[in-house]
């Protein structure tokens with residue numbers, strides 16, 4: 442154990458777990474540098490946050506300039522960066538999103554979106570989808586069902602929350618169409634047996650599940666939800682905390698599917714790593730939320746907002762390239778799937794790709810990721826997993842990764858899979 446690791450364990454609450462305990466002192470682009478001088482390819486991206494890589498020049502310059510002027514206002518007076526960031530974000534969000542509320546974290550923005558939906562609809566019920574991840578604060582963990590351990594020991598959670606299946610075709614051994622039909626039938630049963638649709642304020646859904654295993658909702662399923670929401674006056678909240686800001690091939694997955702969310706939840710890559718999150722909605726929805734009935738001290742921090750505005754500008758050149766890079770990455774992964782029995786499924790959108798590792802009996806192989814993640818680390822790369830069994834490689838390189846670095850990352854993982862298979 443290094444001295445820093447010892448100090449860390451002596452002083453930091455053990456509930457906080459880091460995937461790797463290598464000390465990193467610097468990051469630039471797709472690479473980070475360890476204290477011993479070793480370079481690592483960073484495909485963890487701070488959990489889908491550094492979409493522009495580490496320290497993109499324009500974002501650094503904007504944040505530094507703001508740091509030298511004003512770095513906190515706390516809602517006491519106006520400052521331009523909050524307006525500028527909101528304008529830029531509204532410009533790239535799906536049609537119908539006209540106004541922005543800034544918060545600090547994804548969980549906080551999720552909770553704000555639920556408060557908004559309840560207040561403006563006058564209804565209490567929230568329907569969420571199994572294996573969804575929406576955060577870990579007391580309210581947001583109510584909606585998180587990606588792993589039972591996130592909820593264990595914290596009950597009772599918020600009442601009037603109903604959980605229904607999200608299509609998992611690979612996990613269920615079904616086609617996408619059959620999985621959609623099954624999930625929609627269960628939703629119908631929810632309304633028949635448990636709660637009437639008129640009591641539901643919102644569907645809270647990730648258009649592509651992240652933590653739960655990198656399952657895209659599919660065009661058909663998300664449009665079916667939109668239609669049911671319209672029929673019953675239910676608000677559709679799209680949690681795009683992980684999928685947003687170019688990750689899935691357009692600015693937001695809602696645009697990939699051409700579906701209109703009533704409320705859009707954003708976080709993670711919004712400021713490429715500075716703490717910021719946001720809720721977007723139409724003027725009609727936001728204007729029905731009485732002034733002062735929600736608030737924040739740090740939300741919309743001037744430095745984070747300046748970084749976010751510059752980040753959106755920087756991403757303008759990158760987002761249109763994601764589909765091309767994605768096609769190449771998928772072709773490589775699909776080719777590797779042909780060669781490795783451990784790869785059961787390759788799925789996703791854009792540069793949010795899940796590679797599901799399975800045993801010979803086609804069961805989730807938790808050991809496989811443990812071995813592959815370790816091997817990759819030894820070879821100079823950080824990579825994360827997802828899924829309830831931790832057996833899905835979460836392949837999320839920076840969106841502006843070079844072809845060489847992308848190949849290098851896939852080669853390292855391919856070698857790691859080969860070594861695991863023996």
Ligand SMILES: Cc1ncc(COP(=O)(O)O)c(C=O)c1O
Nearest residue numbers: 546547548574575576651682683
């Ligand atoms: C879809 C989704 N929603 C909400 C959250 C919670 O965000 P935070 O960790 O910033 O609270 C996450 C975090 O991983 C997420 O992936």
